[in-house]
Amino acid sequence: MNSIKKIILGTASLSLGLIAGCGNDDEIVMWTPLTGEDGQVMDQMIEEYNSTDPEFPVSHVVTPDLYTQIYTVMNTGEGTPDLSIIHADRVQGFVELDMVEPMDDLMNTHDKLNSDNYIEQAWDAGTVGDTQYTIPLDIHSNVLYYNKDLLAKYDAEKFLDDNVVTFDEIMSLQGKLDEGQYAINNSLISWVLLAETVNLGGNISDEDGNPTIDTPEMHEAMEAIVEVEKAGLMTPNGEDGFAMFQGETVLFSSDGTWSSLAHDMVEDLNYGMTNIYAFDNETFHNRGSSHLFSMLKNEERSDEKEEGIADFLTWINENSITWANAGQIVASREVYESDEFKEYPQSFFTSSQEELDSLLIFDYEYYGYVEAAINLYINDMLYGNISIEEGLANAQNEVEDLVAQGHGADINIEAEEDAE
Amino acid sequence: MENSFDNDNTQHKNRKGIKFKQWVFIGPHFIFFVVFILFPMIYGFYASFTKWNLIGSPSWVGLENYEAILMDPTSSFYSQFRNGLVNTLIFVAGTVPLQVIIPLVLAVMLQHKGVKGKGFFQAIFYIPGLISVTAAALVWLLIFNPRLGPVNNLLGSNVTWAVNQPYAWIIIFMMTLWGAIGGNMVIYRSAMSGISNDLYEAAEIDGATSFVKFFKITLPTIKFPLLYTIVMSTAAAFNVYAQPLMVTSGGPEQSTFVLMMYIRNLAFGQGQSVAGMAAAMSILLGIVIVIIAAFQFRLMYRSSK
Numbered sequence: 257m258n259s260i261k262k263i264i265l266g267t268a269s270l271s272l273g274l275i276a277g278c279g280n281d282d283e284i285v286m287w288t289p290l291t292g293e294d295g296q297v298m299d300q301m302i303e304e305y306n307s308t309d310p311e312f313p314v315s316h317v318v319t320p321d322l323y324t325q326i327y328t329v330m331n332t333g334e335g336t337p338d339l340s341i342i343h344a345d346r347v348q349g350f351v352e353l354d355m356v357e358p359m360d361d362l363m364n365t366h367d368k369l370n371s372d373n374y375i376e377q378a379w380d381a382g383t384v385g386d387t388q389y390t391i392p393l394d395i396h397s398n399v400l401y402y403n404k405d406l407l408a409k410y411d412a413e414k415f416l417d418d419n420v421v422t423f424d425e426i427m428s429l430q431g432k433l434d435e436g437q438y439a440i441n442n443s444l445i446s447w448v449l450l451a452e453t454v455n456l457g458g459n460i461s462d463e464d465g466n467p468t469i470d471t472p473e474m475h476e477a478m479e480a481i482v483e484v485e486k487a488g489l490m491t492p493n494g495e496d497g498f499a500m501f502q503g504e505t506v507l508f509s510s511d512g513t514w515s516s517l518a519h520d521m522v523e524d525l526n527y528g529m530t531n532i533y534a535f536d537n538e539t540f541h542n543r544g545s546s547h548l549f550s551m552l553k554n555e556e557r558s559d560e561k562e563e564g565i566a567d568f569l570t571w572i573n574e575n576s577i578t579w580a581n582a583g584q585i586v587a588s589r590e591v592y593e594s595d596e597f598k599e600y601p602q603s604f605f606t607s608s609q610e611e612l613d614s615l616l617i618f619d620y621e622y623y624g625y626v627e628a629a630i631n632l633y634i635n636d637m638l639y640g641n642i643s644i645e646e647g648l649a650n651a652q653n654e655v656e657d658l659v660a661q662g663h664g665a666d667i668n669i670e671a672e673e674d675a676e
Numbered sequence: 677m678e679n680s681f682d683n684d685n686t687q688h689k690n691r692k693g694i695k696f697k698q699w700v701f702i703g704p705h706f707i708f709f710v711v712f713i714l715f716p717m718i719y720g721f722y723a724s725f726t727k728w729n730l731i732g733s734p735s736w737v738g739l740e741n742y743e744a745i746l747m748d749p750t751s752s753f754y755s756q757f758r759n760g761l762v763n764t765l766i767f768v769a770g771t772v773p774l775q776v777i778i779p780l781v782l783a784v785m786l787q788h789k790g791v792k793g794k795g796f797f798q799a800i801f802y803i804p805g806l807i808s809v810t811a812a813a814l815v816w817l818l819i820f821n822p823r824l825g826p827v828n829n830l831l832g833s834n835v836t837w838a839v840n841q842p843y844a845w846i847i848i849f850m851m852t853l854w855g856a857i858g859g860n861m862v863i864y865r866s867a868m869s870g871i872s873n874d875l876y877e878a879a880e881i882d883g884a885t886s887f888v889k890f891f892k893i894t895l896p897t898i899k900f901p902l903l904y905t906i907v908m909s910t911a912a913a914f915n916v917y918a919q920p921l922m923v924t925s926g927g928p929e930q931s932t933f934v935l936m937m938y939i940r941n942l943a944f945g946q947g948q949s950v951a952g953m954a955a956a957m958s959i960l961l962g963i964v965i966v967i968i969a970a971f972q973f974r975l976m977y978r979s980s981k
Contacts, residue, residue: 321944323944327731327949353729353731492822492836493836493839494822494836494838494839495822495836622947622948623947624948625946625947627946628941628946628947635927635928636928650752654752658752658948658950661727661953
């Protein structure tokens with residue numbers, strides 16, 4: 257049956273190779289999931305690197321549905337890219353599946369590639385056990401945008417005094433807003449819920465690796481968000497809260513740092529960035545993820561090419577200020593500490609150690625299941641279609657079932673073949 | 677006798693030669709069929725009896741996946757399958773009859789002698805089928821936008837269509853019909869153009885009304901294209917995925933979450949793939965489609981007698 261599977265998947269990966277453009281020995285083929293404007297910024301950065309006439313120029317392949325395609329090529333061993341950008345929550349799973357190479361050799365020969373030169377959370381997202389599997393590019397975080405004009409109108413500028421808008425402050429706007437105006441929208445609301453859960457001392461998994469969604473902390477966090485909605489302060493269900501913020505009918509928008517690109521294109525939108533709202537100004541987190549460079553296992557990648565990859569990653573460490581144009585928090589210390597980066601609004605998150613510490617990245621192996629399950633139920637809980645108890649219990653049950661399926665799979669094909 | 681044997685042998689070779697020639701013509705399609713349809717189908721059937729994350733080898737679990745889906749009410753896969761199947765059946769029941777009736781009525785109207793610009797109208801009805809579902813969904817969501825959309829403004833309504841039932845289904849049905857009626861209408865018009873005018877003239881002489889002519893002449897004559905479109909529209913409706921995904925994301929309360937969305941999420945969603953369970957759900961969906969298609973073909977066969 258293995259051979260049949262290889263025929264099918266081999267055909268699929270051949271097709272992918274033809275579509276994506278086959279690599280050659282003289283270039284580094286890099287797959288990324290950057291399908292939006294960030295893909296164009298990455299193209300620009302690659303162009304800058306290639307203009308330095310490196311021994312191994314980089315060929316950037318934007319790969320929609322990246323992870324499905326990675327699974328396909330990893331299964332056959334054909335068409336595996338030399339380098340790829342993956343998200344932080346994929347690292348644990350990829351290591352478990354023996355899909356990624358450690359970065360040890362690259363780090364040994366290139367001094368810049370070490371933990372001191374990157375945002376700690378982004379670096380740690382690629383650490384499994386004592387081994388480093390990725391080199392970070394950025395953190396893309398949840399952020400609270402605010403409309404400066406509306407804050408002034410409602411005398412809410414004082415909310416920003418300590419850089420943390422609290423639930424109480426938002427609730428204080430109840431009954432004070434004009435008709436058709438709202439305090440906050442529901443963009444990336446699942447990220448907000450996760451941050452609030454951590455603010456309350458909860459987490460999404462326990463020490464044994466079991467998912468923990470149906471917990472008192474997440475229940476309390478969800479209740480607090482529902483209270484805001486019940487008070488009529490959140491944009492209504494089915495309304496485009498993102499567009500409403502741009503239309504200046506919402507005071508606060510919980511969104512991603514990358515949305516600043518879209519906001520910049522709106523004429524007269526006078527906005528700023530601060531931390532995601534929290535229960536108090538002492539404990540606050542901004543849930544984010546990280547784009548990480550990784551080398552998927554590939555027997556055909558030569559030592560010389562790995563050296564070329566290390567050169568490229570070192571160049572990125574020194575020159576990735578261009579990446580700030582994608583609205584991301586650049587992970588390289590050399591870049592985020594530069595004066596040039598301080599011109600970007602997302603530099604708010606690197607402006608102090610307290611802000612850096614607020615960046616929250618989940619590295620739970622089954623994070624993908626958790627986020628998908630929460631996304632499935634959060635709107636219905638938020639707008640009262642189902643109770644919080646029911647929503648969290650269902651989400652917990654779904655993730656447990658999925659984890660049980662994942663654990664049951666025979667995952668290490670290489671090890672299995674070696675054993676045979 | 678010897679001559680006769682040689683002759684037979686030559687004929688046998690000729691027959692073999694002819695068969696080989698047939699394979700040249702059918703071969704490329706057959707290879708694609710085997711590689712892209714038959715093998716994946718067989719492997720999918722095998723995978724449905726396994727736990728598989730698409731990376732390593734599948735682990736054989738026998739009927740466990742089917743038990744979880746069909747027999748275990750505590751399993752989330754059980755509720756997903758039931759909910760997905762019910763929603764898919766709602767979609768089939770809500771769209772397939774209208775996908776047949778509306779194009780049929782339009783085709784009859786366009787057949788009328790007094791209608792000018794038939795090609796133009798046919799193009800107008802056909803073009804939506806060429807537009808991607810994503811683009812169409814954006815247009816329809818704007819039309820039904822609670823604040824900016826023309827529907828709410830004209831009706832003076834403040835309904836948020838995509839997040840309330842039955843309005844969520846109504847948008848999905850309308851969008852689907854908008855894209856689907858053109859194709860079936862072209863088939864019906866093509867079939868109707870083959871009906872001899874003599875039949876209608878003879879019926880008119882006998883005093884038949886338009887109603888009688890439609891049911892006694894038009895409908896029986898286009899019976900096969902009609903049944904073909906019913907079968908194909910039904911099979912396509914069971915595989916619905918993009919419309920609810922784009923318009924409602926399966927909400928509210930997963931009431932538009934169709935089975936293909938659950939299958940896609942399990943196999944290629946966030947996190948590790950649960951391909952074995954997804955394959956089992958696919959097989960069960962396939963069985964439902966086969967049963968209904970068989971019933972429809974049986975109907976076609978009986979009515980042809």
